[in-house]
Amino acid sequence: MYVYHNTENDSILNIKHIYAREQLIQKLKHRFSTYGYREISTSVFEKYKLYATMNGTVNQQEMIKTIDNTGEVLVLRPDVTIPLTKQLAQKQPKLHKDLRYFYILDVYRQKNSTKDYEQFMQAGVEYFGNGSYEADGEIIALAAHVLKELNVGNFTIELGHAGFFKQLISEIRIRKEDFAELRRFIQGKNIPELERLLERLALPEQTKKIINNLPLLYGKLDDVIAKTKELPLSEALHDKLDDISAIYDVLKSYDVAEHIVIDLSLINHMDYYSDIIFQGFIERIGKTVLMGGRYDTLSHHFGAEFPAIGFAFDMDLLLAGCSLQKDFVIPPIDIVIFYDKKEEKRAISLAQQLRERAYHVLTYVKTDETGHIPDATAVVTVSDGSLSYRDSTREATVQTEDELIQRIENIWEEA
Amino acid sequence: MxxxxxxxxxxxxxxxxxxxxxxxxxxxxxxxxxxxxxxxxxxxxxxxxxxxxxxxxxxxxxxxxxxxxxxxxxxxxxxxxxxxxxxxxxxxLCKFSIASLNKTEIEKGTAVKVASKYPNVTRNYFKKIGVPVEIIKLNGSVELAPIIGLADYILDIVETGNTIRENGLTIITDVDEIxxxxxxxxxxxxxxxxxxxxxxxxxxxxxx
Known part of the structure; x- marks a missing residue:
């Protein structure tokens, strides 16, 4: 979501969007909680220093900076995983018990070369202290579970291994500039340019063969494994494949394997990922709605040592994927009560009773000027000592409040 | 399907x-x-x-x-x-090329003025060769820029090179294949x- 430079945030009055987003937040909170994840929050203001010393994470130019009255440079929360890991590491360098956290928070960026500030909501989970395949499986299955129950239609989670490319590179000698290009071409499945670059580089033929095939080592696990059989992979590279297979087995137990494809050319721009990485796509939405992976080495930056894995949804994209559904459409006002001024006490007490029962109710003194009154499903009139009910298909007059409430409850139950 | x-x-x-x-x-x-x-x-x-x-x-x-x-x-x-x-x-098939009037070559350390329809490509190229650059973004007839003194160089796509030659410019280097x-x-x-x-x-x- 863009917040433009010179204008007010145009989402402030967008009640439909805010309602739908709140529904989504509630669904996510509920699902995360059922897996034992507990909600946390991080500060909006963070020290720039924290990010300035960590290369290959958040682009430093993209962070929105501010200066406090002591001259300290601060940034508006550009990321959640890093400050969370830092705080945890400072509290307890070794974890004695596993920790499962979730968050639903805004992060702030200013994209390169634009003047637009970007504020976007992330919903993420982090699982600290457990480095097992089962922990990997739990996290990925949780992402799939959420997408499944949101009925977003066809979705795919691509599974790769950050260690695969890192291992491959560690086996060869390559200049820094060439490495950057190589990485970019693999990431972009840029097969023509990749071939050209490899022709130019002095690398062992075996490595070239593997790299050339990387972009299309994509698909169902069995197919990808079959293709890798024809490649001269080192034992260390085979180990990475074994990691993927083991996690895939766990995902079968969760019954979500049909949504998983393997992509060995998957490389995340966040350098802190150390092992399994994944990203999710849903039909009709052209961008990555979820990203995650294992980052066991991030805690080392802060003098601690604990395994960790997590992911985050981009809430705007996720919302775009499910905003057409009934659950996300703002409900109408149920009832407007019109009353004679002398019946005010009775009318308002009726309104309160209905509100206690969760109906959305408005009250107005009866008047001829109705143009300013919002639309509602039904109209109740308290006038001349009687109560009348009217909606698009029926009309009735009753004597007591109890009778009216009973009638309304019956009608709403039918609908 | x-x-x-x-x-x-x-x-x-x-x-x-x-x-x-x-x-x-x-x-x-x-x-x-x-x-x-x-x-x-x-x-x-x-x-x-x-x-x-x-x-x-x-x-x-x-x-x-x-x-x-x-x-x-x-x-x-x-x-x-x-x-x-x-x-x-x-x-x-064509190329990204840089052309100038009078075959003026690019000197390292000297800032240059380049007209192009491709400001990002231009910025990236000059960053790569380490020459400071001022970019003039044009939407067409880029060849005109050096002739009337708007820029020292142009960076453009070149198929046959005819337009470049007919306007008295010379290609001094190729940047990329297209x-x-x-x-x-x-x-x-x-x-x-x-x-x-x-x-x-x-x-x-x-x-x-």
């Missing part, structure tokens, strides 16, 4: 791209270069083709409004779009893998 949306660049390479698609077995009976229609369907309805300005193809594909696109490398480099670039279609590419939206590749791979395989077969 479902339908995929293809964004095809108007202009220079449209004719050759259509020819290639026909060869690969995708026929567009309604298509005509001068047609005012913007949407065409292949005979087998497997492809919905939208016919758009070349500079917009990367935008359609990056945003997911089109699953795949056929467009020149020049536009892809300029847009710096986050898409997959899976295939070189080997048509629309050809038409097939680009793919990342989400489409994940959710419509079968359809997209099918298209690629068929194009690949006629390229060889």
């Amino acid at each position: 479902g339908q995929i949306t293809l964004a095809l660049a108007k202009g220079r390479t449209a004719k050759d791209s259509i020819k290639l698609l026909e060869k690969a077995g995708f026929h567009f009976p309604d298509f005509h270069e001068k047609s005012r229609k913007l949407v065409f369907y292949s005979e087998d309805e497997k492809i919905k083709m939208i016919y758009v300005k070349a500079v917009d193809v990367t935008t359609y594909v990056e945003q997911g409004a089109a699953d795949v696109g056929i467009v020149g490398k020049d536009n892809i480099l300029e847009a710096e779009a986050d898409v997959y670039e899976l295939l070189d279609l080997k048509i629309g 050809s038409t590419r097939l680009i793919v939206n990342k989400a489409s590749f994940a959710t419509k893998t079968k359809e997209i791979r099918h298209l690629i395989e068929r194009l690949k077969n006629v390229l060889e």
Whole structure:
């Protein structure tokens, strides 16, 4: 979501969007909680220093900076995983018990070369202290579970291994500039340019063969494994494949394997990922709605040592994927009560009773000027000592409040 | 198999791209270069083709409004779009070149003024060779800039070099090779893998 430079945030009055987003937040909170994840929050203001010393994470130019009255440079929360890991590491360098956290928070960026500030909501989970395949499986299955129950239609989670490319590179000698290009071409499945670059580089033929095939080592696990059989992979590279297979087995137990494809050319721009990485796509939405992976080495930056894995949804994209559904459409006002001024006490007490029962109710003194009154499903009139009910298909007059409430409850139950 | 949306660049390479698609077995009976229609369907309805300005193809594909696109490398480099670039279609061959008046060479350490339709490509190139650059963005007739003293150099796509020579300019260096590419939206590749791979395989077969 863009917040433009010179204008007010145009989402402030967008009640439909805010309602739908709140529904989504509630669904996510509920699902995360059922897996034992507990909600946390991080500060909006963070020290720039924290990010300035960590290369290959958040682009430093993209962070929105501010200066406090002591001259300290601060940034508006550009990321959640890093400050969370830092705080945890400072509290307890070794974890004695596993920790499962979730968050639903805004992060702030200013994209390169634009003047637009970007504020976007992330919903993420982090699982600290457990480095097992089962922990990997739990996290990925949780992402799939959420997408499944949101009925977003066809979705795919691509599974790769950050260690695969890192291992491959560690086996060869390559200049820094060439490495950057190589990485970019693999990431972009840029097969023509990749071939050209490899022709130019002095690398062992075996490595070239593997790299050339990387972009299309994509698909169902069995197919990808079959293709890798024809490649001269080192034992260390085979180990990475074994990691993927083991996690895939766990995902079968969760019954979500049909949504998983393997992509060995998957490389995340966040350098802190150390092992399994994944990203999710849903039909009709052209961008990555979820990203995650294992980052066991991030805690080392802060003098601690604990395994960790997590992911985050981009809430705007996720919302775009499910905003057409009934659950996300703002409900109408149920009832407007019109009353004679002398019946005010009775009318308002009726309104309160209905509100206690969760109906959305408005009250107005009866008047001829109705143009300013919002639309509602039904109209109740308290006038001349009687109560009348009217909606698009029926009309009735009753004597007591109890009778009216009973009638309304019956009608709403039918609908 | 479902339908995929293809964004095809108007202009220079449209004719050759259509020819290639026909060869690969995708026929567009309604298509005509001068047609005012913007949407065409292949005979087998497997492809919905939208016919758009070349500079917009990367935008359609990056945003997911089109699953795949056929467009020149020049536009892809300029847009710096986050898409997959899976295939070189080997048509629309040309180069990014730098030209100047009087064969003036670029000197390291001296700031230069460059006119171009491709400011991002220009910035990236001069960053790479380590020469400070001031970029003048123009939308056409770039060759004019050095002649009237608006810039020292131009960076543009060059096919035969005739326009450059006729305006008294000389090519001093080539920056990159350009050809038409097939680009793919990342989400489409994940959710419509079968359809997209099918298209690629068929194009690949006629390229060889």
